[in-house]
Amino acid sequence: MSAEQGQRQIRCLVAKVGLDGHDRGAHVIARAMRDAGFEVVYSGLHRSPDEVVQAAVQEDVDVLGISILSGAHNTLVPKIMDGLAEYGAREDTLVLVGGIIPDDDKDRLREEGVAEIFGPGASMDEMIDYIRDNAPERR
Template sequence: MSEETQRNVRCLVAKVGLDGHDRGAHVITRAFRDAGFEVIYSGLHKAPEEIVQAAVQEDVDVLGISILSGAHNTLVPKIIEGLEEYDAFDDTLVIVGGIIPDEDRPELEDAGVDAIFGPGTPMAETIEFIENNVPQRD
C-alpha cells in the first residue's frame, strides 16, 4: 500500500481456550502497534464464540490467534466457522501463532488459516505478511 492510500490495519490478538501463557501475545501486540496497526488484545481464556464476537464487533482486518495449549485443531476451526456464520471470514486475515506441529498445519490451513507463525519467527516477517495480505476493503 502506498502511504497516501494506507489506512490503519485493525488487529485482534486473541488467546483462546485454557492457554494461560500470554507473553508472546503481549510481544506481538506491541510489535503490531509499533508497526502502526490498531490492536485489540482479547485477554486470557476466551471461548471461540467470544473471539468471533470481538472480531465482528471491532470490524478487524486481522485476527491473530495465539495458542500454546495443543487444542488448536479443535478451537481454531470453531473460530473460523463463527467468522463464516457472520460473513466476516472473507474480510479477515486469520493467522495463528504458537507451537503448532508440522503435521497439524495442513488441517489448519484447510480450515482457513492464512498463515502459521511459530516461536522465533521474526516480527518483521509477520508484519510484512500482514501488510502484503490484509484484505482490501472499500
C-alpha cells in the same frame, strides 16, 4: 503512505483462546503490531471461540491473530473459523495462528482457512511484512 494520507490503518485482534494462560508472546506481538502502525485490540486470556468471533466482528478487524500454546488448536481454531463464516467475516479477515503447532497439523489448519502459521522463532519483521502484504483491502 501514512494513515493521515488516506491509507486505512490495518485493524488487528490478538486473541488468546481456550485455557492457555501464557500470554507474554501475545503481548510482544501486539506491541510489534502497534509499533508497525497497526491498530491493535487484545482479547485478554481464556476467551471462548465465540468471544473471539464476537470481538473480531464487533471490532471490524482486518487481521485475527490467534495465539495458542495449549495444543487445542485443532478444536478451537475450526470453531473460530465457523463462527467467522456465520457472520460473513471469514473471507475478509486474514486469520493467523501463532504458537506451538506440530507440522502434522499445519495443513489441516490451512484447510480450515488459516492464512499463515507463525511458530517459535518467527521474526516480527516477517509477520509484519506478511500482514502488510496480505491484509484484505476494505472500502
